[in-house]
Amino acid sequence: MITIPAYLQPGDTIAMICPSGYMEPARAQTCIETLRSWGYVVHVGKTMDSHSENYFSGTDEQRLADLQQALDDPAVKAILCGRGGYGLSRIIDAIDFSAFARNPKWVIGFSDVTVLHAHIHANYKVATLHAPMAGAFNDGGAEGEFVASLRQAMEGKKIKYTCNVHPMNRRGEGVGSLVGGNLSLLAHLCGTSSEIKTKGKILFLEDVGEYLYNVDRMLYQLKRNGRLDHLAGLIVGGFTDMKDTTRPFGHSVYDIIYGIVSEYDYPVCFDFPVSHSRENLALKVGVGYKLKVGKGKVTLEE
Amino acid sequence: MNRKHFLSSLLTAGAALPAWNAPALRVEAAPPPLIPAYLVAGDSIGITCPAGYITAKEIQPAVQQIESWGFRVKIGETVGKKDGSFGGTDAERTADLQNMLDDPSLKAILCARGGYGAVHIIDKIDLSGLSNYPKWVIGFSDITVLLCHIHRNVNMASIHSKMCNSFPDDWSKAEPVQVESILSIRQALTGGAMQYPVAVNEKNRTGVAEGVLVGGNLKTLETLSGTRSDIDTVGKILFVEDTGEYLYSIDRMFWNLERTGKLAGLQGLVIGGFKIKPDDPGDEFGRTLYDIVLDRVKAYRFPVCFDFPVGHQKNNYALKYGMPHRLTVTAEKVMLEDQRS
Numbered sequence: 001m002i003t004i005p006a007y008l009q010p011g012d013t014i015a016m017i018c019p020s021g022y023m024e025p026a027r028a029q030t031c032i033e034t035l036r037s038w039g040y041v042v043h044v045g046k047t048m049d050s051h052s053e054n055y056f057s058g059t060d061e062q063r064l065a066d067l068q069q070a071l072d073d074p075a076v077k078a079i080l081c082g083r084g085g086y087g088l089s090r091i092i093d094a095i096d097f098s099a100f101a102r103n104p105k106w107v108i109g110f111s112d113v114t115v116l117h118a119h120i121h122a123n124y125k126v127a128t129l130h131a132p133m134a135g136a137f138n139d140g141g142a143e144g145e146f147v148a149s150l151r152q153a154m155e156g157k158k159i160k161y162t163c164n165v166h167p168m169n170r171r172g173e174g175v176g177s178l179v180g181g182n183l184s185l186l187a188h189l190c191g192t193s194s195e196i197k198t199k200g201k202i203l204f205l206e207d208v209g210e211y212l213y214n215v216d217r218m219l220y221q222l223k224r225n226g227r228l229d230h231l232a233g234l235i236v237g238g239f240t241d242m243k244d245t246t247r248p249f250g251h252s253v254y255d256i257i258y259g260i261v262s263e264y265d266y267p268v269c270f271d272f273p274v275s276h277s278r279e280n281l282a283l284k285v286g287v288g289y290k291l292k293v294g295k296g297k298v299t300l301e302e
Numbered sequence: 303m304n305r306k307h308f309l310s311s312l313l314t315a316g317a318a319l320p321a322w323n324a325p326a327l328r329v330e331a332a333p334p335p336l337i338p339a340y341l342v343a344g345d346s347i348g349i350t351c352p353a354g355y356i357t358a359k360e361i362q363p364a365v366q367q368i369e370s371w372g373f374r375v376k377i378g379e380t381v382g383k384k385d386g387s388f389g390g391t392d393a394e395r396t397a398d399l400q401n402m403l404d405d406p407s408l409k410a411i412l413c414a415r416g417g418y419g420a421v422h423i424i425d426k427i428d429l430s431g432l433s434n435y436p437k438w439v440i441g442f443s444d445i446t447v448l449l450c451h452i453h454r455n456v457n458m459a460s461i462h463s464k465m466c467n468s469f470p471d472d473w474s475k476a477e478p479v480q481v482e483s484i485l486s487i488r489q490a491l492t493g494g495a496m497q498y499p500v501a502v503n504e505k506n507r508t509g510v511a512e513g514v515l516v517g518g519n520l521k522t523l524e525t526l527s528g529t530r531s532d533i534d535t536v537g538k539i540l541f542v543e544d545t546g547e548y549l550y551s552i553d554r555m556f557w558n559l560e561r562t563g564k565l566a567g568l569q570g571l572v573i574g575g576f577k578i579k580p581d582d583p584g585d586e587f588g589r590t591l592y593d594i595v596l597d598r599v600k601a602y603r604f605p606v607c608f609d610f611p612v613g614h615q616k617n618n619y620a621l622k623y624g625m626p627h628r629l630t631v632t633a634e635k636v637m638l639e640d641q642r643s
Binding site for chain 2 (some may be wrong): 053054055085086089090093187188190191192193194195204211215216218220221224225245247248249250251
């Protein structure tokens, strides 16, 4: 059974940390102010303002320490990652999750944070939140529906999303735990202790900036690892800024996915608003959902 | 190789090394690989396209060269076929490769080029015919899928080398290193001793390793993780090369090696060519390939050599994949050589 951390209430403390790539502190200001305006106490971790001059938001030791402290502090009810990038793979095996397992809290983010979602789901069966991060609050995002979905999810409002139908959808209904995230990371985690099992679950995928052939190759990796054959449903999010080789791959990203899952019969919905662009609804990883892919609409309901 | 000379040079070099650089004791002896018969004049080599497409014209330099070596060439049906970027449909590529694997008259199968696509057909390939008719499978890059799969599932030796698309159109104008790389395929196929002297690199980590040589394209190795083509590297010498990847991605792939248990039990690590994709502005990784590799292996003691002539480059020598090798890395010399029984 999945453990669902306590939902947040005004007055609770949210820790903000940057476990992967460097984030300019100014880019997180709107997020911090918005969380405070919602009534939360915000602990700004050292990696959010790290003076790092390289790719990462701090050394492995500094990023690990910041994350570890947030996981261990009983006053912290949620950990919101500032941004993704790359870096969690370097520290994931050094994190001590024992205090977190005893005292679960919401871990929030996406992209590289897929490593945390997958690792926690695979090893601790605690629900996490795949959702917009600090950057999404900028440029008016704080007032938009995607940041609103983050707030609703962490405050415990039951999720029901309705989205448009896509002509390639495969109709049907599926019920199961929701798992997934960034395809590149899910592929990268295959064969490691952070790899998720997907049997009977609803899988969601998104990615950014990948070559089409590489998306195909990563999907084959999931398929060959048995991660696509017994799904309750598949949610295909945005695959933005896709690139192609000099010799064109000859298939669009949705064609690729459609072809790879054509031998199965679970429902598939395309163009779900989970992505690296603005469209990015909060999803509770590990929590049970019902996916209905119908003729007139698509719903995902907790 | 003059064995006596080799041993004496090893002892001399070894005297200056810390004691832990001696080869670690093997926990259990690896089962000997199935070694296909070496080729003799008149033997036949098949050419097929399990991944990307190539035209019949583009393989002509390879065909002529191989025939000049005294071998016959059988051109597969996928040569000249095209399906998107693939050398024919999945079904066509599967059938062509399968026919060649099962063909008793072929002594080797040369993949025409890499690209992408071997993973589409690998699970449809039946390797059982190889126990009756072992043969050399030749290629690299995307063909890493085949080499890994064959090593893992039937423990047959294969050849990691350049393919048809790298044979020079005009031998008289080809650079010596290019010619040497191509001729090393013949050397490997005919059972000649394989020795690869490598320039000393100050970043190398010294030591001596003995083990079966495995590896290939790093990104391809990552995408095989967890599948039934994934290789076990314990007690082996691992070589890796890659092209067109960002530094952060290379770092992440070395973490994949670490986290899938492919570094802990190594005897030695051989770093080939890495054509690195420049960082995007504002996303400078700030670490070199040396930093990435040395950081990842600092918990271990096996020898590491850089700039080995394998990869997407002109100096890409044929390696006998899945066969025992010895790697010697000292301050004065670096040598990889196959171990003759």
